Amino acid sequence: MTPALAANIALPPVAIDATIERAIRDRAWFVFSLSGGKDSGATAATVSALLDSIGHPRSRRLAIHADLGRAEWRTTPSTVEAVSRHLGLPLIVVRRRAGDMVDRWEQRFRDGCRRYADLLTYNLIGPWSSSALRFCSSELKANVIGPELARRLRGETVVQVIGIRRDESSARQLTPVSKLDIRFAPSGNAAGTRMMLWHPLIDWTAQDVFAAHEQYHVPLHEAYARGSTRLSCAFCVLASLPDLTIAANVQDNLSLYHHLVGLEAHSTFSFQPARWLADVAPDHLPETLKRDIDQARCDAGRRRSLEASLPKGLRFVKGWPPRLPTWDEAVRIAEVRAELLYRHALQHRYPTATMIRDRFAALIEERDLKRAA
Secondary structure (H helix, E strand, C coil), X not given: CCCHHHCCCCCCCCCCCHHHHXXXXXXXXXXXXXXXXXXXXXXXXXXXXXXXXXXXCHHHEEEEEECCHHXXXXXXXXXXXXXXXXXXXXXXXXXXXXXXXXXXXXXXXXXXXXXXXXXXXXXXXXXXXXXXCCHHHHHHHHHHXXXXXXXXXXXXXXXXXXXXXXXXXXXXXCCCCEEECCCCCCCCCCCCCEEEEECCCCCCCHHHHHHHHHHHCCCCCHHHHCCCCCCCCCCCCCCCHHHHHHHXXXXXXXXXXHHHHHHHHHHCCCCECCECHHHCCHHHCCHHHHHHHHHHHHHHHHHHHHHHCCCHHHCCCCCCCCCCCCHHHHHHHHHHHHHHHHXXXXXXXXXXXXXXXXXXXXXXXXXXXXXXX
16 A cells, blocks of 8 residues: 555554653653654654644654664665654664674574584574564664663653554564563663653554655655565565565665575575575576575575484473483484585584584583583
């Protein structure tokens, strides 16, 4: 649905509770998290209008954006700037000091390889985030924005206004209207800083959100004009095939597309569990990268087959390893690891069954000592 078609829809009420009402009366700071997407833009515009109508001072509002670097659409920074400027909100841009989203994916694979070589994991770990492991949201957004606000607004009550909706996913069905956020300003901290999250459009639909953009004349990201249903990274691990295809056909995204497909080829892990990013727009790939991906698919199949043959009683669980492998199990573990370590040019530190069993014994002893301590 386009914003134009949504123009005549009456906007639903903003979700508000007693905690947020009290924060407004107490002249708390209201900080709008802007991603460049439709939900954050509509949230900032709608809540700004509400705060204006009840006399909350504009001097105690600002916007903040966590820049994900190369993973973003190239026009995301300018869209965020345009939205904040349109709403008259001072803008803070923060970034993860250890690198951007692409760096984080690459780091995850390097760390996984190191841990695999050191027999700290049972299976090789891929680079990508997932619906169950959204470090893209936690490490590059929440864990960067939160400390910045706690430092900058020390001693204040800070309401972070977030544009999420319950109809986006089943995981958000139980999201409250507001909640305390003690991750970055623990309760009872000496400075008196108090932080909370507010989800004012929690019961809205996408149609309502587009209507708000039209009503308040909020700039929309180019992705929507191109047909995307949502905005996140240019290539998101949770994106649909149509959204990935749209992004891959934008010239500004091609270098990122090639880079991520190259990481698929290097790691042998597909971008999404059931989809290789390379398959989204194969015509945009150079021949050398196509050949690398063909080899990676074969290697991925071989890896899955090898790992499926590992002793099931030793699968990775919390507190791993669960027990010492038998001699035959240790032989099989050594065989599987030898092939995977060779494929990824990793050092083979435990090549024999005896060394495998000794390593497991050392890990079990270390675990038990930690538990005892």
